[in-house]
Amino acid sequence: MNQAQTLKGFRDFLPRQMAIRNRVISTLKRVFESYGFVELATPTLEYGEILLGKYGEEAEKLMYLFKDQGNRQVGLKYDLTVPLARVMAQYPNLTKPFKRYQIQPVFRAENTQKGRYRELYQCDIDTVGTASLSADAETLAVISDSLLALGFTDFTIRVNSRKILATITDSAAVLQSLDKLDKKSVEEVKQELTTKGVSEKQITDIFAKLESAIPDADLQKVIDLAQDMGVTYIKFDPTLVRGLDYYTGTIFETVVTEPKIGSITGGGRYDNLIRSLDGPDLPAVGTSFGLDRLCDVIEELNLWPDISPTSSQVLVTVFSAELATNSIRLGKELRQRGINCEVYLDPEAKLDKQLKFASEKGIPYVVIIGPEEASRNVFRLKNMQTGDQEQLVLEELVSKIR
Amino acid sequence: MNQAQTLKGFRDFLPRQMAIRNRVISTLKRVFESYGFVELATPTLEYGEILLGKYGEEAEKLMYLFKDQGNRQVGLKYDLTVPLARVMAQYPNLTKPFKRYQIQPVFRAENTQKGRYRELYQCDIDTVGTASLSADAETLAVISDSLLALGFTDFTIRVNSRKILATITDSAAVLQSLDKLDKKSVEEVKQELTTKGVSEKQITDIFAKLESAIPDADLQKVIDLAQDMGVTYIKFDPTLVRGLDYYTGTIFETVVTEPKIGSITGGGRYDNLIRSLDGPDLPAVGTSFGLDRLCDVIEELNLWPDISPTSSQVLVTVFSAELATNSIRLGKELRQRGINCEVYLDPEAKLDKQLKFASEKGIPYVVIIGPEEASRNVFRLKNMQTGDQEQLVLEELVSKIR
Numbered sequence: 001m002n003q004a005q006t007l008k009g010f011r012d013f014l015p016r017q018m019a020i021r022n023r024v025i026s027t028l029k030r031v032f033e034s035y036g037f038v039e040l041a042t043p044t045l046e047y048g049e050i051l052l053g054k055y056g057e058e059a060e061k062l063m064y065l066f067k068d069q070g071n072r073q074v075g076l077k078y079d080l081t082v083p084l085a086r087v088m089a090q091y092p093n094l095t096k097p098f099k100r101y102q103i104q105p106v107f108r109a110e111n112t113q114k115g116r117y118r119e120l121y122q123c124d125i126d127t128v129g130t131a132s133l134s135a136d137a138e139t140l141a142v143i144s145d146s147l148l149a150l151g152f153t154d155f156t157i158r159v160n161s162r163k164i165l166a167t168i169t170d171s172a173a174v175l176q177s178l179d180k181l182d183k184k185s186v187e188e189v190k191q192e193l194t195t196k197g198v199s200e201k202q203i204t205d206i207f208a209k210l211e212s213a214i215p216d217a218d219l220q221k222v223i224d225l226a227q228d229m230g231v232t233y234i235k236f237d238p239t240l241v242r243g244l245d246y247y248t249g250t251i252f253e254t255v256v257t258e259p260k261i262g263s264i265t266g267g268g269r270y271d272n273l274i275r276s277l278d279g280p281d282l283p284a285v286g287t288s289f290g291l292d293r294l295c296d297v298i299e300e301l302n303l304w305p306d307i308s309p310t311s312s313q314v315l316v317t318v319f320s321a322e323l324a325t326n327s328i329r330l331g332k333e334l335r336q337r338g339i340n341c342e343v344y345l346d347p348e349a350k351l352d353k354q355l356k357f358a359s360e361k362g363i364p365y366v367v368i369i370g371p372e373e374a375s376r377n378v379f380r381l382k383n384m385q386t387g388d389q390e391q392l393v394l395e396e397l398v399s400k401i402r
Numbered sequence: 403m404n405q406a407q408t409l410k411g412f413r414d415f416l417p418r419q420m421a422i423r424n425r426v427i428s429t430l431k432r433v434f435e436s437y438g439f440v441e442l443a444t445p446t447l448e449y450g451e452i453l454l455g456k457y458g459e460e461a462e463k464l465m466y467l468f469k470d471q472g473n474r475q476v477g478l479k480y481d482l483t484v485p486l487a488r489v490m491a492q493y494p495n496l497t498k499p500f501k502r503y504q505i506q507p508v509f510r511a512e513n514t515q516k517g518r519y520r521e522l523y524q525c526d527i528d529t530v531g532t533a534s535l536s537a538d539a540e541t542l543a544v545i546s547d548s549l550l551a552l553g554f555t556d557f558t559i560r561v562n563s564r565k566i567l568a569t570i571t572d573s574a575a576v577l578q579s580l581d582k583l584d585k586k587s588v589e590e591v592k593q594e595l596t597t598k599g600v601s602e603k604q605i606t607d608i609f610a611k612l613e614s615a616i617p618d619a620d621l622q623k624v625i626d627l628a629q630d631m632g633v634t635y636i637k638f639d640p641t642l643v644r645g646l647d648y649y650t651g652t653i654f655e656t657v658v659t660e661p662k663i664g665s666i667t668g669g670g671r672y673d674n675l676i677r678s679l680d681g682p683d684l685p686a687v688g689t690s691f692g693l694d695r696l697c698d699v700i701e702e703l704n705l706w707p708d709i710s711p712t713s714s715q716v717l718v719t720v721f722s723a724e725l726a727t728n729s730i731r732l733g734k735e736l737r738q739r740g741i742n743c744e745v746y747l748d749p750e751a752k753l754d755k756q757l758k759f760a761s762e763k764g765i766p767y768v769v770i771i772g773p774e775e776a777s778r779n780v781f782r783l784k785n786m787q788t789g790d791q792e793q794l795v796l797e798e799l800v801s802k803i804r
Binding site: 069074086097141279331335 | 407410415421423441442449474476497502520532543632713717743744749
């Protein structure tokens with residue numbers, strides 16, 4: 001082969017994509033930290049034994065496992081929850097509740113035809129070591145603040161509780177069908193239940209219970225607390241199931257309705273999971289953000305038209321080899337004043353080529369220092385959008401670019 | 403096994419370590435971006451064929467290679483340069499010069515007894531597609547600005563050129579010995595050369611040339627340009643060799659003298675490397691920052707005593723279940739004013755326990771809202787360092803915490 005290509009299901013992030021990812025990540029981090037969540041990072045590789053027997057057979061087929069040079073069985077991270085359980089066991093002195101966020105790639109040899117990535121970035125927040133419903137509510141508040149900070153205003157946080165679902169049915173097969181109510185019609189789901197051998201009477205009974213379901217005391221408390229925290233986009237939805245069977249209490253999922261990008265967070269309370277993953281016996285609640293999806297959607301729908309692959313605010317061109325020093329010194333002055341500034345590197349290049357460079361990179365301003373400007377100690381500033389040019393002294397230049 | 407432990411040579415980064423790493427990385431990024439460098443990220447895994455035949459046999463022994471589910475030979479990134487060469491080949495339309503930075507983990511199955519990590523974070527900046535000496539100088543300026551921004555004031559950027567070394571000797575064995583002059587005495591190195599069969603006369607000749615060596619025209623130009631860019635810590639050092647044999651021109655290395663932490667950047671011009679790595683024929687110059695070393699040293703020497711594992715500025719305690727809502731609402735108010743604020747999650751916890759939580763996490767302020775404060779609509783602020791307490795109205799509280 002020896003062709004320059006990325007591995008199937010893996011991606012490069014070029015500067016424009018990185019600019020979007022960085023803005024999404026720094027926005028999320030700012031919100032997480034405003035609630036006291038702290039960052040954790042765990043290794044890319046773990047002992048195979050840490051990973052195996054935790055996710056079920058189907059997942060293990062997708063796991064990147066191999067023998068290392070020391071003949072140890074090792075594996076690439078499959079998610080961020082098993083490493084969290086290991087961390088909680090390995091560092092028992094961590095102050096609890098331990099509120100951590102973690103943004104790292106995980107690896108799954110998924111069928112790429114489904115448009116899935118094999119290296120995907122997960123973004124999780126979890127509160128470990130408290131059964132307090134305030135933690136559930138706070139998770140909802142973090143979700144709400146995060147989406148608002150990202151610029152989404154039209155979204156709904158659907159909430160439900162596993163305990164409420166348990167009063168409606170104890171059949172996993174029925175739950176699996178109910179989980180499809182956000183995509184299929186009531187008739188279709190009823191049909192599916194019939195196929196599964198659920199009687200007409202039972203189906204009627206289930207839907208009657210769904211219709212009359214109301215939040216139980218715990219869920220109502222979570223909703224009230226979240227409202228006190230400023231969350232306004234909450235909706236109780238008794239048909240919300242969430243696939244993962246380890247949830248024990250509150251469950252939630254966020255759907256962004258405009259732009260129509262679907263579900264971008266999911267989570268809930270899981271009081272037994274960390275113990276079952278060989279961690280200590282600690283109750284926990286948390287959520288995942290669909291980071292790759294968020295970034296892809298922002299890119300595809302061009303939701304952030306102002307994003308630029310460069311953070312350079314100005315290109316200082318080089319008029320001639322003799323005047324190169326003037327340009328270099330201006331670059332230094334601008335940087336010292338906090339302005340991101342490129343100085344064109346090749347002093348032999350024609351001005352046209354330099355302007356094309358600025359335009360290709362999306363740099364909004366260009367400075368030209370020709371012999372006239374140099375002798376009068378001024379700078380010609382060109383606005384690349386409008387084409388307007390003006391001669392300015394340093395301080396005028398700085399405030400214009402800012 | 404099934405014990406909670408990280409794989410040999412791999413590390414967790416707990417919140418305090420992450421706080422240091424995040425500050426180092428954001429400081430470096432800010433400087434890189436102030437010069438117009440843009441971020442690139444490449445996958446953790448690459449096709450084996452992309453990685454093999456590039457680094458030499460010794461390196462390949464340290465490489466994590468395995469067969470994936472599709473029976474492809476794949477490998478974990480070994481450095482950031484081969485992926486850069488692939489990117490330059492895969493996306494020929496990238497605007498040149500392409501100035502990119504990249505901060506990602508790479509993987510090497512090193513002997514961990516040497517205190518080496520098997521997952522290490524590299525931090526590289528490279529300017530690809532120009533032979534202009536301004537790019538060499540700019541790399542030095544980025545190094546200088548980065549170290550100053552990190553708080554180091556006592557460092558030296560040693561510079562030399564492969565072309566100058568070529569006038570002193572064409573023997574790789576001799577260069578290998580000269581490279582040790584920063585650690586060994588002149589006598590020891592002369593002794594080593596004798597052992598290698600270099601004659602007394604040749605040794606005298608080599609050291610005479612070293613003594614009288616001066617920068618050639620190109621290197622002088624790089625030094626002059628760097629000085630125009632504001633770099634003051636440059637020193638020409640004809641004994642600087644740099645191990646890697648792919649450098650073609652300027653070479654440089656930075657030594658921090660106080661605190662005595664040794665060499666933390668290394669790089670140079672490599673005009674043939676990208677082509678030799680199956681990339682296009684593009685000249686390039688760049689440097690690596692020893693990110694793990696920088697972070698370890700800052701942690702071990704406690705160089706940033708103000709760093710905290712949490713970014714919470716204040717803990718709002720919960721006096722009682724009845725008054726929990728007051729605390730929750732204050733939390734919201736503070737966050738809306740840009741203050742990172744935790745509200746204690748368990749409304750049943752004793753105040754002592756809540757204060758202990760703040761103290762363990764290093765949160766500098768605590769707010770208490772008891773019945774008296776609630777009725778008068780004021781807040782009791784406790785400075786955790788001094789123990790001082792005062793009653794304040796909201797706006798006073800905000801400006802005090804800020």
